[in-house]
Amino acid sequence: MASAPDASSRSALIPALEAVVGRERCLSTPEELLVYECDGLTSHVATPTAVVFPETTEEVQALVRACRTAGVPFVPRGAGTGLSGGALASDDAVVVECSRMQAIRHIDVENRIAVVEPGVVNADLSVAAKPHGLFYAPDPSSQLACTLGGNVAENSGGPHTLKYGTTTDHVLALELVLPDGACITLGDASGLAPGFDWVGAVVGSEGTLGIVTAMTVRLEPIPERVETLLAIFDDVVSACRAVGRIIESGLVPAALEIVDQRTIRAVEDSVYAAGLPRDAGAILIVELDGPDVALDAQIAEVQTHCRADGAERVEVARDETERTQFWRARKGAFGAMGRLAPDLYVHDAVVPRTALPEVLAKVCEIGDRYGLTLSNVFHAGDGNLHPNISFDRRDPDEMARVIAAGEAILRTCVEAGGVITGEHGVGSEKSDYISLVFGEADLDAMQKLRSVFDPERVCNPGKIFPTTRFCAESNPKARGYDRVPFG
Amino acid sequence: MSPSAERASVSRLADRAGARWQEHAPVSFGETSVAATWTPSDADEVAHALAASAELGAAVLPRGAGTQADCGNLPERADCFLSSAALETIDALDASEGVCHAGAGTPLARLQAAAVEAGWELPLEDAGRGSSLGGVLATARLTPRAQGFGRVRNVVLGLEIAHANGTVTRCGGRVVKNVTGYDLAKLYLGSLGSLGVLCGAWLRLRPKPQRVVRLESDPGTETASRAVDWARRASVRACAVREGATKAGAAIELAGDAASVAADRDALIAEGLQEAEDVDLFAHPAADGHLEFQLSFLPTRWPALAAHLRDLSVGYCAWPGLGVLSVQFDADAERAFALAGEAAAIAEGRWRCETPSLAGERDVFGATDAESALGRALKAQFDPAGVLNPGRMAGRL
């Protein structure tokens, strides 16, 4: 941590920030700050010292320098849709919100690249690229709101990660304002930049290495044809088996998503209703895309695999309207949960895909054991689970059970060979659980990278790394390391 | 360090290594040479070897099969090789999951064969060189099938690394989607063994293609410009185009589902290509004494770049789907580096010299910008005593 600021340098901070962005782009009254005391993870709150809205790289640099002078840390923020408390203003930090840096500077159609600012909303880039027959592949379910800067920080994935990969596979270069206020460019469009793969290291670093102020990303040609299938199963285990069968057959669908029974019912009771059978045990959405000639055979193959695992119905969307309807069941799921309880805890953990049936059974058992309403919507092809717990934050006992069940779920996933987050990040939510996956030496190696960029730990403090470390005794994975490589 | 101090440290290393130390005929790297190899038998022993070297200030060159032993800049100092030969294991190959774990010393060909036997394909290639897994990951070289396979960075899920401070760490994991902590694997890949020694890796396999078809074109300069469009067809896994004194033309490999491959095959045959048993996707080996460079280019700069190289009458092998080519200049080092710089400027790309022993004092990566300041800081964190491949990385780190 930076040395504790004295009161006078701190009181000089707000005027210094205002000198950079003007009064109207600097919030500092308690009422104004209220909105920024948490991100999508509402259980973790902290009031920032101020929230500033830069519009240029130079302004970001000047803001960072002002924070340094005052000895106050700072936190980059995009749209605040993060679900792991990554944009939480720990240590009275100043929030540097990049949502006004919204220019798509350049779309190079021939070379299939775009240069964009961090505040560009994910879906807007694909909208801009569409007339050129191109799109930006990483598509988090929050893509209508979240920003590309937030995506880079979280290495965001989405339903189409199975085929297209996560954000790191699509970012070629970054402009980064370092915690000392300097601005550097990492990587380049050529992919042959000399030296270490810095872009790879910064993507997914959760805003702890600097503030991204511009990026060069790869665009993909829009596939010739897209087909979406919906298979209806008696239970979630059969749906998981069908996923295994599809992948083992050598098919690479664009998406393989499972929605369980409780979620189906919540969706059907809500405005997102998609006409799903309320008594179905689970639905599997399969999306196939590629050259026109390839898809007929693939559709037939997927249908065969699903039926082999007992799917009663396997429907192919007849048109765009029906396709949208299938996806609405998946994408509307989080919204629909809002009907079940005031709060929703969206977990995010990964297991080897083949362990899905066994882990899901354990996850449901954990929900029952803690007397909680738990439902599952997940990226089955990647083994990326989202067990969602509906609860009421005002009930302290229930809140405690939610936390305890969450920890039990993470332990179960790690024991099955998995990790504690597949796309939402460690943030402040899971910083104490990262020791379930990594030992002291592993975390020390990560700290070495941190030290290269942010030796004083002023950039987004309190994230990723444990504040209280688990002891090795209570950490079954750490003990197993020397025998089996990563379990 | 003075030569006598160096000898002293080497003999003390030999004491520490015991039976795992072997002296042999010297292998030279520019001014320095190495005459002993330390072959630890597991990751902990690798870490101990590195810690001992750091303590004695001895410079260690990690080594796999040695097929690219002098890649990167020539090392500034060298006391011994640290061989991964004893880290040859295939610990896990999960046929239903499509992932595997292997030790760094495992020959890539052996791992590839095991993957195929399990019904999958390992998306890394060594073109019959006998490379080790660790060497392929440490160099993270672009090879022609990267167009279909993805780059080395897309294939690696997790790594175990031995460090100069005597620890062994892991990063990443065995699952395909993972944002738990920093993605340190990206830094180790392509780091030429300058941050630590790779001991093992979890890799992602890919489905075996239903059909593979290889095609080649007749020699002709027109080929070069058309190949850029050919390379963008959906099922193209690799595309190489060559122009030069002895050979010219394009070589293409299609792979994937049967229907897409058949469609692309027919389309390319209609453009005048022929099916071929075998095609050569790799550049010709560098002629002795010629400086070889790898150049990157933006697709739109291709016509200008190809015309420029034709004017210079130099041969090249390009992979237009990846935007990279390799070219040899028959000129003294100063002129060759200048020519590479000119070509890269036309290409709006980068250059890298692939023949370090001919490069003299020059940094083969042509690097010294803001990134090497970061690189120095990173090297200082992971290898403060400067014992791992000193001087080899870009910026002579």
Ligand SMILES: Cc1cc2nc3c(=O)[nH]c(=O)nc-3n(C[C@H](O)[C@H](O)[C@H](O)COP(=O)(O)OP(=O)(O)OC[C@H]3O[C@@H](n4cnc5c(N)ncnc54)[C@H](O)[C@@H]3O)c2cc1C
């Ligand atoms: C309904 C819903 C569905 C979701 N679905 C998915 C999904 O499918 N896949 C997925 O991956 N995520 C998903 N998310 C999580 C979230 O939307 C993503 O993590 C997203 O990338 C966050 O972007 P943001 O702009 O909202 O970032 P914020 O929440 O504002 O910030 C997230 C992190 O990024 C950092 N950051 C933001 N901007 C910058 C910058 N310019 N430079 C450096 N660091 C920066 C912050 O410090 C913070 O650590 C979902 C969230 C919701 C609410």
Ligand SMILES: Cc1cc2nc3c(=O)[nH]c(=O)nc-3n(C[C@H](O)[C@H](O)[C@H](O)COP(=O)(O)OP(=O)(O)OC[C@H]3O[C@@H](n4cnc5c(N)ncnc54)[C@H](O)[C@@H]3O)c2cc1C
């Ligand atoms: C200039 C160049 C040209 C290439 N051309 C081709 C080609 O035409 N076709 C093709 O298929 N491939 C090519 N490659 C890739 C090449 O096959 C592999 O990079 C190489 O053979 C590595 O295997 P090796 O075991 O022989 O490594 P080595 O030659 O032993 O080592 C190569 C480098 O990796 C480091 N290293 C080796 N093992 C480890 C380890 N365990 N941990 C850390 N560092 C380690 C060494 O210190 C050295 O810097 C090329 C690579 C380079 C650099």
